[in-house]
Amino acid sequence: MSKKPDKISWQLSPAPESTEHITINKRYGLFIGGEFVQPLTKKYFNTINPATEQVLSEIALAGERDVDAAVKAARKAYTTVWSKMPASERARYIYRIARLLQERAREFAVIETMDGGKSIRESRDIDVPLAAAHFFYHAGWADKLAYAFPQKKASPLGVVGQIIPWNFPLLMAAWKIAPALAAGNTIVLKPAETTSLTALKLAELMRDAGLPDGVVNIITGAGDTGKYLVAHPDVNKIAFTGSTDVGKLIQRSIAGTQKKLTLELGGKAANIIFEDAAIDQAVEGIVNGIYFNQGHVCCAGSRLFVQESIAVEVERRLKHRMESLVLGDPLDKNTDIGAINSKGQLETIRKYIDIGKKEGLEMFQTNCPVPAKGYWCRPTLFTGVAQSSIIAQEEIFGPVLAVQTFRTVDEVIDKANNTPFGLSAGVWTDKGSKIFNLTSRLKAGVVWANTYNKFDPTSPFGGYKESGFGREGGVHGLQAYVNLT
């Protein structure tokens, strides 16, 4: 054939989600005692859209006195209203919140995507529906706690301080607030400084639900605000999701106090592919494991272990699949890879990519075009990685995969467990007995077999070792918010 076929463009046409139906105020105060109030610090900080670098809104910066006001409001609500209310009434409020969130799901999804950079496909299909599901599931526990703890009497802890990260802002808020409310506690919640908006929208929704004033208080700010909350003497419990380093600081700082603590920290999960796995599904699982939410996932499958006999084939198919990932406007419904959450995080990711290169590892990045404005990182993988490589040891929290190979089952179990983390793991094989061997020997709180990155309010989540302690979700997660006698 002398004539070459015409080049067909497989580019997808833009399909952006509309932003017309949403409202974002120019400025947000602190949600304390049932109303938005100006911060006593009189200071505000900008929250931006990481895909465009445009300012979305000004967010109040809570100082020590603001935190104190929020804790006082929560204490008052606890002693005067929430602890006296019949459990079945508490349940009704939480059900209401779930329903209101479902009704406003589209708005929340769009704002989540604008503020955090994650693709609308994920915020629409995962973050928001799961957040609503968390409220709905936990609502029903409020009047059934006696069934969760045989031979025990469960009573609320009082005021709980909750500090959440920027990778799943609304989902983490729901994940923390729902069980705490169901168990009868009142709350002071601090979202991450780059992603305050959906938590503040959630505050609007608490108000619309008629939730008594002060039962949920939302204070915004950065690390110092969190520190004040952790240090406040009238807080009975701290629930923290974030980095292992900050988790250790918190564990140290509350030493000797009566404060209860749950920590959901970092991870460096092994995702293990055996030669008898369904390869195409496994490749999907690898992609979902590490490139879901730009890799901003504590349980991301960031260490890939491929059995040597299929390593070449898996690598070929994985690179091919990666090339089809669409990077760009997070509001576009075709987008797979959104924006990196912040400039700081992008710098962290780039630092690790440089380390990988300096370690002499072979790097592959996809060819997709990258927008001029905003923070972006192409899906990246390193091959020829050793256990000693820094990119195989430290949590990167970005779309960077470290690929290693193995020969035997024992070898891969040793390698997978040889990390201070223990949040999650993945196993891919068609052999049932092998799955159970692996799932019982991997030291991780969540093990996905022939699937990855699945979440559900009924399913406990949390880590072993330095990935933290305590569980969130399911019947086991309730224990984090009750006193048992």
Place this chain on the structure above:
Amino acid sequence: MASKKTTSKTTLPLAVNKTYKIYIGGAFPRTESGRYTEVRDARGGFIANVCLSSRKDFRNAVVAARAAQEGWQDRSAYNRSQTVYRVAEMLQQRESLFIDEMLTMGYARTKAKREFDASVDLIVHYAGWCDKYIQIYSSVNPVASSHFNFSVPEATGVVASIAAQDAALRGIIQACVPAICGGNTVVMLASEKYPLCAVTFAEVLATSDLPGGVVNILTGNRAELQSHFASHMDVNALIAWDVNIGDEIAICRKAADNVKRTYFYESGNKSLQPVDYIMNLQEIKTTWHPIEIIKGSGSGY
């Protein structure tokens, strides 16, 4: 007889006294440090020397505990249950030995007898838990997607344990048996006040089909060793009895270095049930697996 008072008149033949050593990896070494401390009776008479264990002894014990952990956890629950039950059998056999030892260390006879009986009771109770707590505290979770999802308790790993000061036998049992019922391995520091029973209890463990390294017992000085118990990076959890607030703060700060689970207990605490001591040393592991579409994706187990 545990008593070896050099002051008392000796009858022929001369008693062959026991050397009280520590218990690491199923063997009875002396402390590597060569240090000792004297145990004396209420009137100041010499009873025995016991090892004043060092940081290095502790580190050796952690190595032994780590090496034994996976194998112990992999034993069937039934087997662990029988092994713990055998600990009770071996203990019961040595009733007079333990009671004599407690009397030598200053216990009143009735108190010694009461504590011994309670100790055997406690071990038998715990033996029964080995194959039951998993059922009670597990769940199958009705997730909304087409997956089979279940959560089970699993051992936290290596536990560093500081036993109560005032209960010679019951204290050491509480400080190690719940941990091993749950598949953990233990490095335990015995009561400084009553160290002899801990060493004799090690002999019970050594004859109970318990693999070496599952329980390791040190005698020594709490103030010297507790910071090392707290800071060791290959210890997953720390449990301690009757710790004052200052020490608790110091321990917690170091324990955070590797996010240790820490539990501080008081000897008199009645609000905790035995199984709570097991469950505090458990992680919850959740496993997911897809289900080939049962009536569409909306269904679940």
